[in-house]
Amino acid sequence: MLFPTHLLAAAVLGRVSRLSPLWLVVGTALPDVVDKPLAMVGAVDLYHSVGHSALLLVVAVPVALTGRAGLALAVGWALHLFLDVVHVVVNGRPVDAVFLGWPLAVPTEPLALPPGSFFVYYIGSPSFYLEVTFWLAVAGAGLVEWYSGNAPLGR
Ligand SMILES: [Zn+2]
DSSP states (O other): OOHHHHHHHHHHHHHHSSSOHHHHHHHHHHHHHHHHHHHHTTSSSOSSSGGGOGGGHHHHHHHHTTOHHHHHHHHHHHHHHHHHHHHHHHTTOGGGGGGGGTTTOOOSSOOOOOHHHHHHHHTTSHHHHHHHHHHHHHHHHHHHHHHTTSOTTOO
16 A cells, blocks of 8 residues: 555544544554665565564554553554555455564565555556545545535544
């Protein structure tokens, strides 16, 4: 899933829940902010590694128990992983979801594309159209709120 869509999904969740939109967005950014640079400098072979590993639950759960900001941070992180799994399943590569088990399990034939190449590959895939639909739905909901007199992303 594209990074901006992760951020939008977290913002939408913040809008419809009682969780902090700011900490949701920070939490959902973390997996890519950590993993993409690690792969780009060659520290790891995959673009889904430590930040995308479900083994981080041992950190996320204690963070979630620290309070509302920690809970939003952990939920944002989990939302990112969930949406990345949805992306690989929708695009017909469900076996790639084993990235959740990194480093204990890794995809046997990962795409392993850097962000720019991934974007080119991704355009036109089923998940891409799902994302476009999501963006249009959010834009439509924002317009409805705007014309009804409410600020689109205000509280
Ligand atoms: Zn990701």
